[in-house]
Amino acid sequence: MKFAEHIADLVGDTPLVKLSNVTEGIACTVLAKVEYVNPGGSVKDRIALRMIEAAEASGALQPGGTIVEPTSGNTGVGLALVGQRKGYKCIFVCPDKVSEDKRNVLKAYGAQVVVTPSSVPPEHPDSYYSVSDRIAAETPGGWKPDQYSNPEGPNSHYHSTGPEIWADTDGELTSFVAGIGTGGTITGTGRFLREVSADRAGGRVKIIGADPEGSVYSGGSGRPYLVEGVGEDMWPRAYDPAVVDDVIAVTDAESFAMTRRLAREEGLLVGGSCGMAVVAALRHAATLPADATVVVLLPDSGRGYMSKIFDDGWMGSYGFLPEQAEEQTVGSVL
Numbered sequence: 001m002k003f004a005e006h007i008a009d010l011v012g013d014t015p016l017v018k019l020s021n022v023t024e025g026i027a028c029t030v031l032a033k034v035e036y037v038n039p040g041g042s043v044k045d046r047i048a049l050r051m052i053e054a055a056e057a058s059g060a061l062q063p064g065g066t067i068v069e070p071t072s073g074n075t076g077v078g079l080a081l082v083g084q085r086k087g088y089k090c091i092f093v094c095p096d097k098v099s100e101d102k103r104n105v106l107k108a109y110g111a112q113v114v115v116t117p118s119s120v121p122p123e124h125p126d127s128y129y130s131v132s133d134r135i136a137a138e139t140p141g142g143w144k145p146d147q148y149s150n151p152e153g154p155n156s157h158y159h160s161t162g163p164e165i166w167a168d169t170d171g172e173l174t175s176f177v178a179g180i181g182t183g184g185t186i187t188g189t190g191r192f193l194r195e196v197s198a199d200r201a202g203g204r205v206k207i208i209g210a211d212p213e214g215s216v217y218s219g220g221s222g223r224p225y226l227v228e229g230v231g232e233d234m235w236p237r238a239y240d241p242a243v244v245d246d247v248i249a250v251t252d253a254e255s256f257a258m259t260r261r262l263a264r265e266e267g268l269l270v271g272g273s274c275g276m277a278v279v280a281a282l283r284h285a286a287t288l289p290a291d292a293t294v295v296v297l298l299p300d301s302g303r304g305y306m307s308k309i310f311d312d313g314w315m316g317s318y319g320f321l322p323e324q325a326e327e328q329t330v331g332s333v334l
């Protein structure tokens with residue numbers, strides 16, 4: 001009989017899928033690494049597992065302990081399902097702008113959710129950073145993974161995502177493209193792929209970041225954008241810019257138009273940061289010869305964005321409907 005002991009044992013080993021229809025005008029092969037097939041539905045299951053196991057090994061997380069993290073989304077789900085497997089309680093702190101649906105997903109896994117006001121600055125005692133620090137300090141056995149500074153985030157990708165991509169492309173990979181949020185994915189995966197290909201005859205793998213226009217990674221001021229999970233207004237410790245060869249800025253309109261195309265034209269119902277990463281991957285791929293191979297990482301599923309990116313009313317209110325955005329998208333992708 002073939003079965004897993006627990007759903008958390010199935011994190012990682014995600015497939016590569018060729019993009020065939022959104023790649024018009026591109027000579028080389030573009031492969032998507034589909035992370036929504038992870039048990040919690042996103043790439044973040046990987047860091048959750050490794051951060052928890054490292055904290056157990058160091059003694060920072062003791063049996064019966066409580067995981068406390070400011071997170072509203074994918075990292076919370078990953079921590080909750082690994083926490084469930086290992087018997088840890090989870091308390092997640094979310095700002096009130098986070099939708100009730102997202103909070104309910106965390107509660108469904110048995111986590112406790114504490115809601116804080118969105119309108120206060122990070123240093124305010126009621127901010128979600130301050131509240132999570134306070135709860136972690138005041139809860140006996142409390143431990144805060146802190147995905148923005150925890151080196152086990154990038155390490156999880158160095159030890160899993162990177163080796164998986166290298167093995168599945170038989171060492172033929174030319175470039176790796178990923179969005180940058182905490183920076184953990186691109187830093188860990190990119191570091192492994194650079195190192196493993198360092199002495200290759202054709203040259204090493206190029207590491208390309210994708211960033212929402214306005215975010216600091218692509219030289220912006222941190223001004224707002226709508227794509228979720230990527231971009232920053234500060235530089236987290238999980239991100240090592242030395243690993244990255246180039247960062248490509250992508251607008252919200254381009255990201256969302258491509259996200260919708262991925263569902264309709266490739267059968268990939270994925271989130272907005274996936275559309276963003278694919279726009280950057282195609283722009284990079286357009287500069288490469290036919291024998292090149294590009295892998296682009298798609299972090300999560302489109303299910304969490306049905307009332308936004310996949311809702312015509314929401315898209316139309318921002319002028320993002322594919323018809324409305326068509327001219328800019330076609331003009332700038334290729």
Ligand code: PMP
Nearest residue numbers: 180181182183184185229273299
């Ligand atoms: N996309 C989504 C939807 C995410 O939740 C995240 C994680 N914040 C990312 C992309 C970026 O991943 P990383 O934090 O590893 O840079």
